[in-house]
Amino acid sequence: MLAELINPYYLQVASFILINIILGVSIYITLSTGQLSLANAGFMGIGAYTSALLTLNFDLPIIGGILAGTLLAGVFGILIGIPTLRLQGVYLAIVTLGFGEVIRVIFVNWESMTKGAVGLSGIPHMGRELLNTLKEFGFDPKILGLQNNQFVFLAIFLILLGVTISIITFFRRQNRSRVGRAFAAIKLDEKAAESMGINITYYKVLAFAQGALVAGFAGALFAHVLAYISPADFAYHRAVEILIFAVFGGSEVIWGPVFGALFLTVMPEVLRFISEYRYMIYGLIIIIMMAVRPQGLIDVxxxxxxxxxxxxxxxxxxxxxxxxx
Amino acid sequence: MLIEQLINGITLGSIYAIVALGFTLVFGVLGIINMAHGEIFMFGAFIGVVVTSTFKGPLWLAFMAAILVTAAMGYLLERFALRPLRNKQGVSHLAPLISTIGVSILLENLSHHIFGPGNHPFRASFAEISFQIGSITVYLVQIVIFIISVLLMYALSFWLGKTKAGKALRATAENLETASLLGVDVKRTITMTVIIASAMGGIAGILVGMAFNSVTPQMGLSIGLKGLAIIILGGMGNVKGAMAGGLILGLAETFVVVYGNSGYKDAIAFAAIIVILLIRPQGLFGQKISA
Structure with a gap:
């Protein structure tokens, strides 16, 4: 009975929704200090490539790869964040965009390591690895009445769901803490926040690094869910897609980008005939939202x-x- | 060899300079980065392809058509993506940037649907004509591109410096409110600026089509991002800086291809702006702005 309900295709779509939600959260964090960073696609790429290369070349377990990818993206976030956060507004947006482009060019050209524009394939698949491990302990998905395939996708979905809920919970709690109040104060007025004794450099770099960390994490998950990555996955279009989650859903509250990611990932899947025009519609959505409702659909x-x-x-x-x- | 590369670099650089001028005009007057400029430029190139290849029209007609179409696109951009955001309370200063990103995505995918994703050759009737000066080969196309670019830059400098409309534009760039108090029709000046910047993008599009003999929907993005890098290099809103920045980038890219790794050509612009913004945020030729 359960077996008929579980369709690998739906689970796959649901998994991508969850990864996109994590990406939406990553841009929300930097936006919550009033900084627009378009580098999140680049950080996602760093996370994905690090984890994929470590698991492919050094037989690291997937969890180790994901952790390493996430941390490296975070380190890059701090390294990029400290100098660039002296810049504001439009300048920051362009430099972060430039950073993403540099990362992409490096992925394309460092062929001995990244296989260039072709991309990396055969990355250990999260669900299948889990199934193999469980099988060694004598587990068979048939006990649950599931096909191997169904079990794999269900496992991925459940893992991602757990991860996404923990991330959202963490940042909701952070928003109500000292850190979250400092972010909000910086967003409202940097100078006023500084004169109230808030160390704005520290909090801005913190937000930037957190965004990078979360984006790198999403990238590492992406690599092990799709089992194939190429530099094009982390280019300008990805940066814009992440931005749209926040623009469409709203960036005032965390539910905004979550809703944006959910809606904009489901829409092209449900309306098949639309998916060809997907990016055109994205463009229109951005223009209309900015003119009519610049704070996004979901606000306080x-x-x-x-x-x-x-x-x-x-x-x-x-x-x-x-x-x- | 060296001189040939120098000529290649200057040709490329003068095209970059024209693309960057479009960015710099809009930024100077409105303080907005027009992310859609690259896509308007790409549409100009496609109009050139359609006129010369599909309708077998002459090159001057291609220029006229491209200017008309891109000017109209500039008007639409100003009317529907920028004007609604102006003078609106509580709009973040990032809103126009995001809005023009929306326009750029729309245009890029529109051109995918209209013209197809592939590579379109751009046939200029004199593409193969070249001169031998000593051991150096110079193509006629390069000379044409260079002359058109210089004329365009000269015309723009003259217009900005000497005509009444140019003075109105500079006054608006200096201070929007004061200009409007002094009797400048600010609304018209802004619209005109965006239209002129877009038309220059259209001309640059045809020049790039001639120079590389290929036009794709993706070229708007790559050249647009470079134009963006150039105006940061030369100083935001600085017309002379944009010209110099364009030449510098064109020469740098050509010499990296010759003496270094061609794969990293596209990264130079961004590596340069990251360094520039950290060391000299006002740009190479910019004035120091007191915050």
Missing amino acids: NILNWLKLKTSKRRQKHGTSSQKSM
């Missing part, structure tokens, strides 16, 4: 309104359980 007002609605409905039905957004 909408969240409050939703909260009010659900709490009213709850009172009507007489349930006493409290749920916070």
